[in-house]
Amino acid sequence: MTLKIGVPSKGRLMEKTFDWFGDRGIQLSRTGSDREYSGRVDGIDGVELVLLSAGEIPRELAAGRIHLGVTGTDLIQEKLSLWAQRVETLAELGFGHADLIIAVPTCWVDVDTMDDLDAAAAAFRAHHGFRLRIATKYHRLVRDYLKSHGVADYQIVDSQGATEGTVKNETAEAIADITSSGETLRANHLKILSDGLILKSQASLFWSKTAPMDAADITTLKALKHKLAL
Amino acid sequence: MPSRLDTLAEAARLHDVFVQAGATDVYADMLQSAETLLDLYGEDIRARAYVTSDALRGEQMLRPDFTVPVVQMHMDHGAEPARYTYNGVVFRRQEDDPSRPNEYIQVGYEVFDRANPAETDAEVFSLINRALGDVPVRAATGDIGILTAAVQGLNTSDRRKAALMRHIWRPKRFRALLDRFAGRLAVPDTRRALLDAVDPFQFAGPFNGLRSKSEVTERIDALRVDAQTPHLSDAELDLLDQILSVKETCRDAVAHLRELTAGQTLLEQAVDRFGDRVAALADQGIDVDHLMFEASYGRTSMEYYDGFVFGFYAEGHDDLPPVATGGRYDALTRRLGRGAEIPAVGGVIRPDLMLSLTGGAA
Secondary structure: OEEEEEEEEOOHHHHHHHHHHHHOOEEEEEEOOOOOEEEEEEEOOEEEEEOOOHHHHHHHHHHOOOOEEEHHHHHHHHOOHHHHHHHEEEEEEEOOEEEEEEEOOOOOOOOOHHHHHHHHHHHHHHHHOOOEEEEEOOHHHHHHHHHHOOOEEEEOOOOEHHHHHHHOOOOOOEEEEEOOHHHHHHHHOOEEEEEEEEEEEEEEEEEEOOOOOOOHHHHHHHHHHHHHOO | OHHHHHHHHHHHHHHHHHHHHHOOOOOOOOOEEEEHHHHHHOOOHOOOOOEEEEEEOOOEEEEEOOOOHHHHHHHHHHOOOOOOEEEEEEHHHHHHHHOOEEEEEEEEEEOOOOOOOHHHHHHHHHHHHHHHOOOOEEEEEEHHHHHHHHHOOOOHHHHHHHHHHHHHOHHHHHHHHHHHOOOOOOOHHHHHHHHOOOOOOOOOOOOOOOOOHHHHHHHHHHHHHHHHOOOOOOOHHHHHHHHHHEEEEEEHHHHHHHHHHOHHHHHHHHHHHHHHHHHHHHOOOOOOOOOOOOOOOOOOOOOOOOOOEEEEOOOOOOOOOOOOOEEEEEHHHHOOOOOOOOOOOEEEEHHHHHHHOOOOOO
C-alpha cells in the first residue's frame, strides 16, 4: 500500500503547500498538462499525491480514503463533528491565515458586542416579523458560537460567495465569513464585532485516525514525520 | 438494546394505558414545516433535528416531537376539553454523541383542559408514573412559573423584565443580564462612548441594509433610558438566588418558598399554584414527602414549558437520557393558536429506555 496525501489542487494554497514540503526535502509536483490532476512525490518512497478541492479534504480524511491532508482548520472544524477524534493536526503550515468573524454594518453604531447583536436581533424580529438573517457558509461553527453566546432570534442564510454583498442587497442583515486583511469588509461598510472572532484558521497538515495502514505505511509515516521534523 | 418487536409491544401497551385513561389517538405527519419549528425554537433546533427540502414546499423537518403538531391540530379544530395520545417515531440529530440513537419511539399523553390546572398537572404526572410501573426510576420536578413570577415581580423596567424573560431558558445569558442590571458588570467602553457621543452617527458611514437608521436610534434611546434605570438591589438578587437554589421534597419546598416569598404578590400566587399542585399530586396517591422539587429544573430543556416540569431518570444511570419527560405549555398554545389559547399539559415515555432498564420485560 501507499500513504496517500491530499493537497489542494490549485492556486496559492497548492503552491505554498508544495513550497512547504520542498523546504523540507520532499518535492511535490503536478504531472502531465496543467489541466490534468495527477502528481508525483520525490524525496521519499511509498507516498502518493492526491490532488483535491480543499473543501473535500476534510471528508476524505474522515472517511479514511487519504492518510494525510492539507486544508484549513476552519474547513475541518466546520465539516467534521467530533473532529478531534477523527483527525490529528500534525503541523500548522504558517500560511493561509484567515479569521472566521461576525460582522455587521458600520452604521449599526449601537452594536459592538455579541450581547448587542442579541438585543438588536430581538428588536429586529419584533419590528420586521422575521428573524435577523446572518449570511455564511460556516453554518455549524456560527450556530455553535451564537449558541454559546446566548444569541437568539436569528437565522442563518446560506451564502457560498460574495457574502459581504448580502447586506447591501438586503438578503441578510449580518455576515459571518473568513477575512485576512479586512479590506473587503471595509469596502462593503461592515465592521467586526469586538468579541466576534469565532476561529483563527490556517493551512495545516492533518492525519486521518481512521485510514487503514499496514506495516509499510507505518514505516513510511515515521520516515515522513522525521523528514518534516515533526 | 431491547429488540424492535419488544419495543413496539411495550409502546402499544403504553398507548393502551393512555387510551384507557380517556385519550383519543392522534397522528402527526413525519415531515413537519421547518418554518414553524424554527420560529418556535430558533436556529438552534437545526443542531437537534433533521432538515430536508424540496423545490415545492421548501424546508421540511423530520418531526423532533409530537407536541407541536398535536397543539396545532387541537388549535385548528379540537373540541374542549381534550385528551390525546400518540405512538410513533421521533428523529433527533446527534452530532456530539454517537452512542445516542437518532430515532426512537415516543408514546405521549396530552391534556387540553381549562378546568383545574393543578389537577391536570397531577393527572398527567401520576398517569405516567403509573405507566412506568416497576421500572427503577427517580422523578425530578420543577416549576418554570415560579421563576417567571420572580422575574415579573422584580422592581425594574418592563424592558429589563422582557430581556430576562427572553433568556429564562439560557441560564448563562440570564445570569449575565442579571449581573448587568445589578451593576455588577462593568459597562463596556464602547457603550459608554456611544451614550456620551454628541452625534452617535458621526462615524457611521453610509446606511445600508434593511435595519434602518430609526431602528438604530430607537435602540440608542432605549440604552440611554436603561443607563438611567436604577440597579437591581442586592436584596432582590439574593431572593432570586435563594429561590433558584431551592432543592428539596415537594412538601418542604412549598413551605420554604412560602417563607421566602411572603409579601410578594406575584410570587405568592405562583407558590399557591405550586401548593395546589402538590395537594393534587398527594390526592392522586403520589408520595409528596419524598418527591423532589428543584426550582431551576427544566431551564435547559426545550423552551416551551412554562409551568410544571418533570422528568423520570434511570436510577444509577446518569449517562442515559430521561425515560419520561413532560410539563405544562400554556404559552405554546398561545403562540400556535393565532389569537386563541388553552391551558395544556402533557408528557412522553420512551419504551426503548424502559425496556433497557428492566432487561426486556416491563
